[in-house]
Amino acid sequence: MSTSNFKNKCVTQVNCIYCESLLCTRGMKAVLLADTEIELFSTDIPPNRTVDFVASCYSTESCKCKLRDIACLKCGNIVGYHVVAPCKPCLLSCNNGHFWMFNSDAVSTINRLDATGLNLLLWGDLPELEDSENEGSDSPSDEECFR
Numbered sequence: 849m850s851t852s853n854f855k856n857k858c859v860t861q862v863n864c865i866y867c868e869s870l871l872c873t874r875g876m877k878a879v880l881l882a883d884t885e886i887e888l889f890s891t892d893i894p895p896n897r898t899v900d901f902v903a904s905c906y907s908t909e910s911c912k913c914k915l916r917d918i919a920c921l922k923c924g925n926i927v928g929y930h931v932v933a934p935c936k937p938c939l940l941s942c943n944n945g946h947f948w949m950f951n952s953d954a955v956s957t958i959n960r961l962d963a964t965g966l967n968l969l970l971w972g973d974l975p976e977l978e979d980s981e982n983e984g985s986d987s988p989s990d991e992e993c994f995r
């Protein structure tokens with residue numbers, strides 16, 4: 849799997865549609881691998897202090913991935929799911945490497961702008977993250993702009 853296929857995708861801020869709280873600042877518009885008609889948003893790092901797991905793991909009929917729903921910590925509504933253990937067919941298919949998914953009907957998004965404030969921020973322009981890094985829950989810096 850090559851993430852270079854996704855470097856020209858816009859980076860989005862993802863907010864809970866129910867309470868408008870910030871869920872993540874590294875979102876990417878994506879489609880469900882098992883059904884490409886379903887659009888969602890994903891991120892590559894665990895959202896920090898914005899969502900938590902609810903219920904137990906489950907799988908769908910379309911694949912053997914183990915999934916677990918995530919809910920907004922502020923209002924408690926389910927906003928997406930985490931791929932706890934991806935199945936081999938999904939890992940081998942073209943994917944962006946993200947395991948945190950937000951349902952498009954449960955979130956609102958804002959396209960982020962680059963440091964100049966003139967151009968959309970693209971995924972390929974984001975700094976690489978180390979394995980130990982998590983997305984902070986602090987507000988984005990003054991250099992990060994949103995559209």
